[in-house]
Amino acid sequence: SQQGEEDPQALSIQEGENATMNCSYKTSINNLQWYRQNSGRGLVHLILIRSNEREKHSGRLRVTLDTSKKSSSLLITASRAADTASYFCATDDPGNTPLVFGKGTRLSVIA
Amino acid sequence: GAGVSQSPSNKVTEKGKDVELRCDPISGHTALYWYRQSLGQGLEFLIYFQGNSAPDKSGLPSDRFSAERTGGSVSTLTIQRTQQEDSAVYLCASSLAPFGRGSYNEQFFGPGTRLTVL
Numbered sequence: 001s002q003q004g005e006e007d008p009q010a011l012s013i014q015e016g017e018n019a020t021m022n023c024s025y026k027t028s029i030n031n032l033q034w035y036r037q038n039s040g041r042g043l044v045h046l047i048l049i050r051s052n053e054r055e056k057h058s059g060r061l062r063v064t065l066d067t068s069k070k071s072s073s074l075l076i077t078a079s080r081a082a083d084t085a086s087y088f089c090a091t092d093d094p095g096n097t098p099l100v101f102g103k104g105t106r107l108s109v110i111a
Numbered sequence: 112g113a114g115v116s117q118s119p120s121n122k123v124t125e126k127g128k129d130v131e132l133r134c135d136p137i138s139g140h141t142a143l144y145w146y147r148q149s150l151g152q153g154l155e156f157l158i159y160f161q162g163n164s165a166p167d168k169s170g171l172p173s174d175r176f177s178a179e180r181t182g183g184s185v186s187t188l189t190i191q192r193t194q195q196e197d198s199a200v201y202l203c204a205s206s207l208a209p210f211g212r213g214s215y216n217e218q219f220f221g222p223g224t225r226l227t228v229l
Contacts, residue, residue, distance in 0.1 A: 033217070042115075042202060042220035043154075088153060092216060098144055098167065099218065103153035 012108040019076040021105040023089030081111045115221035132188040136205030146202045
């Protein structure tokens with residue numbers, strides 16, 4: 001069953017704007033990860049945030065985690081056309097089951 | 112070093128035929144995962160190998176699907192008597208450590224195999 005659910009399903013912005021994507025999940029987690037996928041092929045790991053962390057930064061990426069609301073957000077600042085991709089959140093629960101991925105947010109950055 | 116590789120990159124087959132998809136994980140990675148992604152959808156977990164332990168097959172959609180991992184390295188996903196609904200991109204990933212509390216289990220993905228069943 002789907003654990004992470006991304007919102008919105010699709011997002012279109014102008015280059016230079018910020019993009020915010022949200023992820024909600026259902027059960028307790030060890031950590032939450034964000035991945036990017038270009039052109040429907042392999043995924044690339046972006047950032048991992050542990051359940052005891054609230055915010056994490058990596059370059060133009062900022063991830064927040066609210067375990068009380070079972071939600072996370074991914075912010076991409078100063079977006080570029082190259083950021084156009086699908087973004088997935090994935091959760092790792094304490095039950096030792098493999099990562100569960102959401103359906104993703106399709107981000108289009110228009111130059 | 113080299114990343115995860117998969118072959119073939121594309122496979123077109125006729126309904127009812129068997130297919131084999133191959134995954135070469137990153138050297139030294141103990142965990143290997145297979146996922147399936149239908150058009151516009153998220154990743155569907157299929158099977159997970161960890162070291163010499165029995166694989167977690169809980170995601171395999173039917174008994175037509177099977178996978179093996181030889182020598183703790185290369186893995187082959189086999190789909191027997193393919194159906195049109197099997198058409199999807201099949202993604203393989205490996206990670207250095209197994210998942211679990213306290214483990215950092217970033218997964219490294221291969222480019223996938225696009226399977227089309229006519």
